[in-house]
Amino acid sequence: MMDDKLDDLYGYVQERCLWQFFSRTWDRQENIDGVLGKAEEMLTGKPVARETPMDKLLYADAMIMVKDFRERFPWIRESGAAEVKQLMDGLKARLVETVITKSTNRELNHHLY
Incomplete structure (x- = not known):
């Protein structure tokens, strides 16, 4: 069941959140950690x-995402703090794996940037 919930959140972020695709590794990591x-x-x-x-920027992105999470995934309103933390940690890990670790974009870590 937790995997299904994580899949829902991950699918939403992949479809709707451009902050995960900033141009450098450090910037992607900062956005993933900050917004989530x-x-x-x-x-x-x-x-x-x-x-x-920066707090305001991250807050603005998170506010829209949380509003959508609550509308699209009613189960998140019933989730306790421990489950929310587990979901956000899992979502962070999956995003880092996808958009940083396994990225084939060689510019992410280019020494001249």
Whole structure:
């Protein structure tokens, strides 16, 4: 069941979130960690920092994603904090594997960029 939920979230992100495809490895990692971190905070009711411009950027992307998650996947509203954390950690790992580790884009780590 957890795999099905993770598949749902991953499919959504792959289809609708361009932040995962930024041009450098460090930028992709920063966005994956940041947006999904803010999303986890929102989904678990924790306060979300919005002090810096980067906080605001990550928050804006996460806010839209969380709204869609709640509308498309009603089970996420019933998930506890531990399950949400497990799902977000799994989603991060799957995204990193797909868009960083297994990426064939050689420019991601080019030394001149």
